[in-house]
Amino acid sequence: MERQVILNAKHVELTINRLCYQLIETHNDFSNSVLIGLQPRGINVVTRLKERLETILGHEVICGNLDITFYRDDFRRREIPLIPSATNIDFDIENKNVVLIDDVLYTGRTIRSGLDALLAFGRPSKVELLTMIDRRFKRDLPIQADYVGKTVDTLISERVSVEWKELEGEDKVVLFTPDNNG
Amino acid sequence: MDNLSVDHLTGIKNLTKNDIQLIFKTADAFKEVINRPIKKVPSLRDITIANLFFENSTRTRLSFELAEKRLSADTVNFSAASSSVKKGETLIDTVNNILSMKVDMVVMRHPNPGAAKFLSERVDARVINAGDGTHEHPTQALLDAYSIQERLGDVAGKKVVIVGDILHSRVALSNIYCLQKLGAEVMVCGPTTLIPKYIHELGVKVEHNLKRALEWCDVANMLRIQLERQEIKYFPSLREYTMQYGLTKEILDQLPKKIVVMHPGPINRGVEITSDVADSDQAIILDQVENGVAVRMSVIYLLASKIKRQ
Numbered sequence: 001m002e003r004q005v006i007l008n009a010k011h012v013e014l015t016i017n018r019l020c021y022q023l024i025e026t027h028n029d030f031s032n033s034v035l036i037g038l039q040p041r042g043i044n045v046v047t048r049l050k051e052r053l054e055t056i057l058g059h060e061v062i063c064g065n066l067d068i069t070f071y072r073d074d075f076r077r078r079e080i081p082l083i084p085s086a087t088n089i090d091f092d093i094e095n096k097n098v099v100l101i102d103d104v105l106y107t108g109r110t111i112r113s114g115l116d117a118l119l120a121f122g123r124p125s126k127v128e129l130l131t132m133i134d135r136r137f138k139r140d141l142p143i144q145a146d147y148v149g150k151t152v153d154t155l156i157s158e159r160v161s162v163e164w165k166e167l168e169g170e171d172k173v174v175l176f177t178p179d180n181n182g
Numbered sequence: 183m184d185n186l187s188v189d190h191l192t193g194i195k196n197l198t199k200n201d202i203q204l205i206f207k208t209a210d211a212f213k214e215v216i217n218r219p220i221k222k223v224p225s226l227r228d229i230t231i232a233n234l235f236f237e238n239s240t241r242t243r244l245s246f247e248l249a250e251k252r253l254s255a256d257t258v259n260f261s262a263a264s265s266s267v268k269k270g271e272t273l274i275d276t277v278n279n280i281l282s283m284k285v286d287m288v289v290m291r292h293p294n295p296g297a298a299k300f301l302s303e304r305v306d307a308r309v310i311n312a313g314d315g316t317h318e319h320p321t322q323a324l325l326d327a328y329s330i331q332e333r334l335g336d337v338a339g340k341k342v343v344i345v346g347d348i349l350h351s352r353v354a355l356s357n358i359y360c361l362q363k364l365g366a367e368v369m370v371c372g373p374t375t376l377i378p379k380y381i382h383e384l385g386v387k388v389e390h391n392l393k394r395a396l397e398w399c400d401v402a403n404m405l406r407i408q409l410e411r412q413e414i415k416y417f418p419s420l421r422e423y424t425m426q427y428g429l430t431k432e433i434l435d436q437l438p439k440k441i442v443v444m445h446p447g448p449i450n451r452g453v454e455i456t457s458d459v460a461d462s463d464q465a466i467i468l469d470q471v472e473n474g475v476a477v478r479m480s481v482i483y484l485l486a487s488k489i490k491r492q
Contacts, residue, residue, distance in 0.1 A: 070223035
């Protein structure tokens, strides 16, 4: 397995910073906007964005976690059951601008489930999508991100992992390529 | 990641500790779901569940039905009172007829102990036992233990006394298995005639004095006196039972610590517990009912995930 670091700690910091300013261009002071991270790994992206945004804006930005397990389209198609993580949306999303956030956008199926899950909480005025990494060329559904940290071209056999200091010890994005990849 | 070790839920006896913890973890997520504005998820929209009740039930059936509907399953209901059972049809025939209509899962309550296990070995559907005679009532025990965990943080190391008619109670037996698997100590308390002779072989303490039992415990689960299952008299009068085993506010207030009071319902107010106990902040009876839906959603979801799509 070949490992290639495509974003190091410095790049991750710059990327988060740029995404924050892009969000502010659309959402101004976030008075009518909320960030919702998709469980499990979108949560870490939200934590970083929230930290940075609050420093820039000088006030709190409302954030939540959404678990999409019960909305997935592969229930009963796997050997092991899909075990849920916690959902934590203790605010009203009715007529809000919602930014859905995940670490890697690939097939688009997670986002499709996320949209379904989100609508169980109300009718937002607008929903946008932010992703740290966009693996283009293997979308199964017509879904695109509004904000992208970095776009990467990958083979199906490859894997992209967004790693965080608090979980893996270092902020970085790694591309794994299997050895027998001809 | 984990999977349930069983394909059917016929009793707590054949579940592992891991199974129970997996059910609780999944139930946490469903508890959040049933408190949303839209209390429904689409997971089971291609699953059909038959609720077969060969014995009367209101709350268990309602709880199962709500759980199924909140998972988006299609449901059909059947009660023995209005069925061909009265015309002499056997259990297997009745169920196979229903299964021919493409039903994936069966929730069954039956007056005969072992009926759920019998069925699970003979039909091509997942079976959930919703009470089989005086044997087991697994989902009740799961929701009881889940409610204890919710209130006290953990079940392990807690002392639980089950008071009342242990002899006829499927709730008691399932609770004993479930609580012991989770590491709690269990005591049963009631008149000698309502305590099975060899129950201590299950590793439970036996006590005939309510006050002593309550002083020992962290949680008291007060069972209903099931007059409908008692073909002979096991105690002189209901009034005498209440005098000896009824839980009143006075008794509760005299205890050295605040214990948690549970009841599987339906309550006979003024018999096993008085109204002021049932409505006090020490009682978690209505939490048990709410948790019942979440725990049943969890069991149905986990068993359904093992039905492979054709």
